[in-house]
Amino acid sequence: MxxxxxxxxxxxxxxxxxxxxxxxxxxxxxxxxxxxSKGAVxxxxxxxxxxxxxxxxxxxxxxxxxxxxxxxxxxxLKDVLSFLQLKSSEIxxxxxxxxxxxxxxxxxxxxxxxxxPELIPIPKKYFGAFKDKLINCIKNDQKRGTIKKDISxxxxxxxxxxxxxxxxxxxxxxxxxxxxEELKNLLNQIYNSITI
Amino acid sequence: MxxxxxxxxxxxxxxxxxxxxxxxxxxxxxxxxxxxSKGAVxxxxxxxxxxxxxxxxxxxxxxxxxxxxxxxxxxxLKDVLSFLQLKSSEIxxxxxxxxxxxxxxxxxxxxxxxxxPELIPIPKKYFGAFKDKLINCIKNDQKRGTIKKDISxxxxxxxxxxxxxxxxxxxxxxxxxxxxEELKNLLNQIYNSITI
Amino acid sequence: MxxxxxxxxxxxxxxxxxxxxxxxxxxxxxxxxxxxSKGAVxxxxxxxxxxxxxxxxxxxxxxxxxxxxxxxxxxxLKDVLSFLQLKSSEIxxxxxxxxxxxxxxxxxxxxxxxxxPELIPIPKKYFGAFKDKLINCIKNDQKRGTIKKDISxxxxxxxxxxxxxxxxxxxxxxxxxxxxEELKNLLNQIYNSITI
Amino acid sequence: MxxxxxxxxxxxxxxxxxxxxxxxxxxxxxxxxxxxSKGAVxxxxxxxxxxxxxxxxxxxxxxxxxxxxxxxxxxxLKDVLSFLQLKSSEIxxxxxxxxxxxxxxxxxxxxxxxxxPELIPIPKKYFGAFKDKLINCIKNDQKRGTIKKDISxxxxxxxxxxxxxxxxxxxxxxxxxxxxEELKNLLNQIYNSITI
DNA sequence: GATGAATGAGTGTTCATTCAT
DNA sequence: TATGAATGAACACTCATTCAT
Numbered sequence: 001m002x003x004x005x006x007x008x009x010x011x012x013x014x015x016x017x018x019x020x021x022x023x024x025x026x027x028x029x030x031x032x033x034x035x036x037s038k039g040a041v042x043x044x045x046x047x048x049x050x051x052x053x054x055x056x057x058x059x060x061x062x063x064x065x066x067x068x069x070x071x072x073x074x075x076x077l078k079d080v081l082s083f084l085q086l087k088s089s090e091i092x093x094x095x096x097x098x099x100x101x102x103x104x105x106x107x108x109x110x111x112x113x114x115x116x117p118e119l120i121p122i123p124k125k126y127f128g129a130f131k132d133k134l135i136n137c138i139k140n141d142q143k144r145g146t147i148k149k150d151i152s153x154x155x156x157x158x159x160x161x162x163x164x165x166x167x168x169x170x171x172x173x174x175x176x177x178x179x180x181e182e183l184k185n186l187l188n189q190i191y192n193s194i195t196i
Numbered sequence: 197m198x199x200x201x202x203x204x205x206x207x208x209x210x211x212x213x214x215x216x217x218x219x220x221x222x223x224x225x226x227x228x229x230x231x232x233s234k235g236a237v238x239x240x241x242x243x244x245x246x247x248x249x250x251x252x253x254x255x256x257x258x259x260x261x262x263x264x265x266x267x268x269x270x271x272x273l274k275d276v277l278s279f280l281q282l283k284s285s286e287i288x289x290x291x292x293x294x295x296x297x298x299x300x301x302x303x304x305x306x307x308x309x310x311x312x313p314e315l316i317p318i319p320k321k322y323f324g325a326f327k328d329k330l331i332n333c334i335k336n337d338q339k340r341g342t343i344k345k346d347i348s349x350x351x352x353x354x355x356x357x358x359x360x361x362x363x364x365x366x367x368x369x370x371x372x373x374x375x376x377e378e379l380k381n382l383l384n385q386i387y388n389s390i391t392i
Numbered sequence: 393m394x395x396x397x398x399x400x401x402x403x404x405x406x407x408x409x410x411x412x413x414x415x416x417x418x419x420x421x422x423x424x425x426x427x428x429s430k431g432a433v434x435x436x437x438x439x440x441x442x443x444x445x446x447x448x449x450x451x452x453x454x455x456x457x458x459x460x461x462x463x464x465x466x467x468x469l470k471d472v473l474s475f476l477q478l479k480s481s482e483i484x485x486x487x488x489x490x491x492x493x494x495x496x497x498x499x500x501x502x503x504x505x506x507x508x509p510e511l512i513p514i515p516k517k518y519f520g521a522f523k524d525k526l527i528n529c530i531k532n533d534q535k536r537g538t539i540k541k542d543i544s545x546x547x548x549x550x551x552x553x554x555x556x557x558x559x560x561x562x563x564x565x566x567x568x569x570x571x572x573e574e575l576k577n578l579l580n581q582i583y584n585s586i587t588i
Numbered sequence: 589m590x591x592x593x594x595x596x597x598x599x600x601x602x603x604x605x606x607x608x609x610x611x612x613x614x615x616x617x618x619x620x621x622x623x624x625s626k627g628a629v630x631x632x633x634x635x636x637x638x639x640x641x642x643x644x645x646x647x648x649x650x651x652x653x654x655x656x657x658x659x660x661x662x663x664x665l666k667d668v669l670s671f672l673q674l675k676s677s678e679i680x681x682x683x684x685x686x687x688x689x690x691x692x693x694x695x696x697x698x699x700x701x702x703x704x705p706e707l708i709p710i711p712k713k714y715f716g717a718f719k720d721k722l723i724n725c726i727k728n729d730q731k732r733g734t735i736k737k738d739i740s741x742x743x744x745x746x747x748x749x750x751x752x753x754x755x756x757x758x759x760x761x762x763x764x765x766x767x768x769e770e771l772k773n774l775l776n777q778i779y780n781s782i783t784i
Numbered sequence: 785g786a787t788g789a790a791t792g793a794g795t796g797t798t799c800a801t802t803c804a805t
Numbered sequence: 806t807a808t809g810a811a812t813g814a815a816c817a818c819t820c821a822t823t824c825a826t
Contacts, residue, residue, distance in 0.1 A: 026796080036811075040811045093258070165362030440801090558752065559754070561695070561698065566708045566711075582747070622790090635817080789825090790824085796819100
């Protein structure tokens with residue numbers, strides 16, 4: 001019997017932000033889409049800024065939970081990289097249909113945080129969780145003897161994440177000819193360079 | 197003795213876009229900053245869209261020229277990577293002072309192109325030139341015998357660019373603890389994995 | 393052990409009105425400042441109008457009590473005029489620090505009453521009390537033989553009050569060069585013209 | 589063939605301010621009443637503040653011109669006082685019909701200036717012109733031998749103005765029983781006290 | 785070719801007030 | 806009696822754009 005208008009507004013706003021980009025969605029549009037009145041929305045969020053802040057927080061919390069729940073934990077790195085490729089291709093395909101891909105929203109969310117320094121810990125937590133999972137897999141593989149012992153798990157994890165991130169950006173901007181193939185090559189080269 | 201008002205307007209607009217972000221600069225602001233009258237600016241650009249398009253084109257042309265002129269051609273890859281690190285730290289430092297870094301503008305420019313498909317070749321040319329230069333360096337090093345011959349120059353170049361790009365994004369979003377150190381580690385790991 | 397929320401709300405509202413002007417204080421601000429909930433305040437005052445009306449009444453009652461308690465009764469007129477000067481300079485000094493002086497609120501209260509005719513008796517009572525006190529002093533002085541007997545105490549009292557009031561308005565509006573000196577001259581000229 | 593939208597807007601705004609009070613007239617109302625579009629009005633006045641400022645200036649300039657043109661110059665003081673009474677009763681009668689009298693606007697204009705110190709010279713000029721005219725009349729009467737020579741023309745002028753001003757305020761606020769009669773008494777008492 | 789007055793839909797925000805709980 | 810979620814008209818202001826001169 002809960003109403004939780006506040007949560008619903010954030011939900012609706014995130015949807016709109018994902019569809020048209022954060023900068024291109026007006027508060028009025030959010031209000032209209034929420035089905036509530038102007039005053040009601042302002043009752044929950046004193047300004048557009050505050051709504052956006054709530055959305056940014058909700059976005060990163062979702063992302064963090066997604067990472068935490070990702071079934072990566074005990075996988076060998078090989079499978080994790082395949083998992084990353086799969087996810088990436090899903091995002092790419094989704095992005096081709098919509099005007100603004102989830103990736104664009106993701107970047108807006110990063111940039112927004114940059115201007116509200118007190119929010120920095122939030123995406124940092126997401127990023128840290130992601131990196132830690134990768135590091136864990138690499139160390140497990142090192143124990144298993146499939147990955148060289150003198151490789152820094154930390155740096156390797158960051159390399160994988162950065163390469164995937166950069167590749168994502170290049171994909172979005174349409175400068176790559178065959179994004180999926182090229183991502184596979186990228187991750188393969190990294191993987192091959194650290195396996196025994 | 198041409199006035200080239202058109203070019204001047206683009207120049208002024210790019211300056212404003214760099215300072216406040218493309219979405220946060222109105223046509224009126226550009227007009228005011230240009231010192232020309234409303235009618236005059238509209239005489240050169242029939243709409244804001246057209247001005248933006250001209251700016252996007254000018255931006256990528258500048259970037260491409262910069263890459264083409266970069267003194268990378270005959271360097272060993274080692275030095276090229278140092279050069280990349282230097283550039284990166286320059287951008288980071290600049291970005292710390294301004295609200296919107298050049299990096300943010302760069303990403304806006306990528307995203308804009310995405311929605312105006314006929315412009316795609318323009319950043320693609322920039323990216324291609326960058327990648328070709330790297331490939332060239334790698335191949336030279338392979339000839340010199342400092343880099344393994346069985347490594348794909350193409351994939352390695354893309355790996356370097358992607359990793360740097362992704363690292364830039366992570367830096368901008370303040371999730372890294374020591375961006376410069378981490379970039380060094382990243383590039384070192386790549387370099388070590390391909391040297392003999 | 394009564395809470396007298398009603399009185400407290402009026403108190404808070406008067407404070408705000410004095411600080412920012414009656415027109416520039418919203419009902420919401422009063423509610424917030426009162427520390428009560430929206431519903432609670434509306435329970436006491438069915439509308440903003442009613443709250444204002446209560447404030448106007450409270451304001452004039454305070455003013456009336458102040459006049460009634462003023463230690464003027466048995467003073468010679470000479471001292472009363474000095475007393476007026478003192479009060480005036482106090483108000484001026486206070487008004488120089490705040491944005492809205494008590495004088496501005498006083499005038500708003502007068503103007504408000506004008507539009508709610510049933511309230512007219514309230515400031516009239518204040519004004520009457522003030523005038524009566526002055527008349528009394530003048531008549532006493534006439535008995536004492538210090539003031540001419542053929543002078544109308546009524547008109548003289550009104551003259552003093554009007555001159556002081558007008559002078560206050562000129563002071564507030566910054567058109568006088570040396571308000572305090574000029575008030576002294578004003579009252580002296582009146583006083584000299586009626587003394588024997 | 590001049591359009592002078594700017595002047596027309598000020599005219600319309602002053603009309604509305606006079607009718608409903610400065611604080612109770614919204615920019616939208618001015619825009620609607622002006623017959624122009626929102627953008628057009630904002631083209632001339634960058635903000636409501638600027639429009640108000642222009643109105644304040646225009647108001648005081650009108651008032652100053654009115655004083656300068658008043659046929660007071662060579663009159664004996666007696667007639668000038670009658671003239672003042674006449675003017676006052678005109679204002680009172682007008683004020684009884686409208687919600688907000690010209691007197692209320694006049695006071696708002698004084699108060700506004702108080703918060704924009706660079707405007708202070710403007711009503712000061714009006715006030716100075718008024719006082720100078722009175723002083724002149726008094727000095728002429730002193731030459732003619734109808735007014736005592738040992739009276740300060742300066743103080744007397746200020747006394748007349750203050751008393752009239754204060755009386756106006758009392759009239760507006762409905763605390764007087766017979767404003768016109770009382771003003772006559774007031775001015776008579778002043779006049780009688782300075783005549784030989 | 786160049787000017788700037790004019791347009792009107794749109795923005796984010798505030799307001800006094802109502803009403804289900 | 807008391808709460809605070811909800812309402813919607815109004816507010817000041819910005820925007821990209823048009824067009825008569």
